[in-house]
Amino acid sequence: MECIFCKIARAEIKTELLYEDDDVIAFRDLHPQAPLHVLCIPRQHISTLNDLSPQQTALAGKLLLTAQRVAKNLAVEESGYRLVMNCNGHGGQTVFHIHLHLLAGRQMSWPPG
Numbered sequence: 001m002e003c004i005f006c007k008i009a010r011a012e013i014k015t016e017l018l019y020e021d022d023d024v025i026a027f028r029d030l031h032p033q034a035p036l037h038v039l040c041i042p043r044q045h046i047s048t049l050n051d052l053s054p055q056q057t058a059l060a061g062k063l064l065l066t067a068q069r070v071a072k073n074l075a076v077e078e079s080g081y082r083l084v085m086n087c088n089g090h091g092g093q094t095v096f097h098i099h100l101h102l103l104a105g106r107q108m109s110w111p112p113g
């Protein structure tokens with residue numbers, strides 16, 4: 001499969017992993033939008049949030065807990081952080097393998113642009 005995040009998950013593209021287990025990995029975004037910008041992804045290919053099924057509830061929870069763990073490991077849990085998952089065109093999704101953005105290290109604005 002040509003999915004870039006699948007290749008990262010299979011270590012066909014070498015990327016420093018900030019966290020990994022059998023189900024999820026976390027690594028730095030190539031084009032960071034904040035001083036800390038990490039992507040948490042399932043190893044399994046799921047194209048968009050629309051494709052997540054009730055059978056994958058535990059996996060979805062694990063993505064959140066991975067972001068929490070990385071935020072703690074990188075000591076931004078107290079200063080704060082933002083989690084974002086983009087879906088399809090209006091959501092701004094560009095890589096069609098679900099991923100949770102963890103953004104930290106600066107004041108986030110609301111509403112997002």
Ligand code: AMP
Nearest residue numbers: 004028029030031086092093094095096
């Ligand atoms: P989205 O626009 O929500 O689909 O986010 C995709 C993100 O993946 C963007 O922030 C990209 O900078 C990031 N990205 C694309 N390719 C890579 C890569 N090889 N390694 C790390 N991040 C990447």
